[in-house]
Amino acid sequence: MSFAVEFTRSAERAFAKMDRPVVRRIRAELAALAEETRPERYVKQLKGHDSPPYYSLRVGDYRVILQIHNHRLVILVVDAGPRDSIYRTF
Numbered sequence: 001m002s003f004a005v006e007f008t009r010s011a012e013r014a015f016a017k018m019d020r021p022v023v024r025r026i027r028a029e030l031a032a033l034a035e036e037t038r039p040e041r042y043v044k045q046l047k048g049h050d051s052p053p054y055y056s057l058r059v060g061d062y063r064v065i066l067q068i069h070n071h072r073l074v075i076l077v078v079d080a081g082p083r084d085s086i087y088r089t090f
Helices: 009-017 020-035 083-089
Strands: 004-007 044-050 053-059 062-069 074-082
Touching: 004 009, 004 020, 009 074, 020 053, 020 062, 020 074, 062 083, 074 083
Parallel strands: 004 074
Antiparallel strands: 044 053, 053 062, 062 074
């Protein structure tokens, strides 16, 4: 059972600004995460965001902010960016 990966508009814009090798690496990590039956072990839940919970996926110096919808089997990518600036919006 695998999860579908969906992107918000802001996540798509963030990916458009990144270098192609970084985007390929992040997409590979997201694909691996989608195949895992318990994706929570790869990601950390952000504190202060309980409803709905947001998670952070670490990919090198970049972080991918996402939500995991277990009932729909969907991983929603909310935003992505460098570690030093991505958490300012959350």
